[in-house]
Amino acid sequence: MTTADWLGALGVSPSCLSGRLDRRSPLYQGLNAVGAGLAGVAAALLRFYPFVVLESVWSLAAVAALVRGLLGRPSAGASR
Numbered sequence: 001m002t003t004a005d006w007l008g009a010l011g012v013s014p015s016c017l018s019g020r021l022d023r024r025s026p027l028y029q030g031l032n033a034v035g036a037g038l039a040g041v042a043a044a045l046l047r048f049y050p051f052v053v054l055e056s057v058w059s060l061a062a063v064a065a066l067v068r069g070l071l072g073r074p075s076a077g078a079s080r
Helices: 003-018 026-045 049-070
Strands: none
16 A cells, blocks of 8 residues: 555544544545546556546546535535
């Protein structure tokens, strides 16, 4: 496992599960968008195009959620 894998497994995942990092927060959505974007770039460099498409869509969804959150609009799955 790489350092990034360990950070995700030991840092981000427990933070989300314990409620310390809300998945609707701008920080989470920003990190999600950046991470998906970087994964997409890495996949493009490896010429693994199905993953490029997947990560591009994931990154766009995270950016959309980030913008909605910053504008104060609830996300589609948010409880009211």
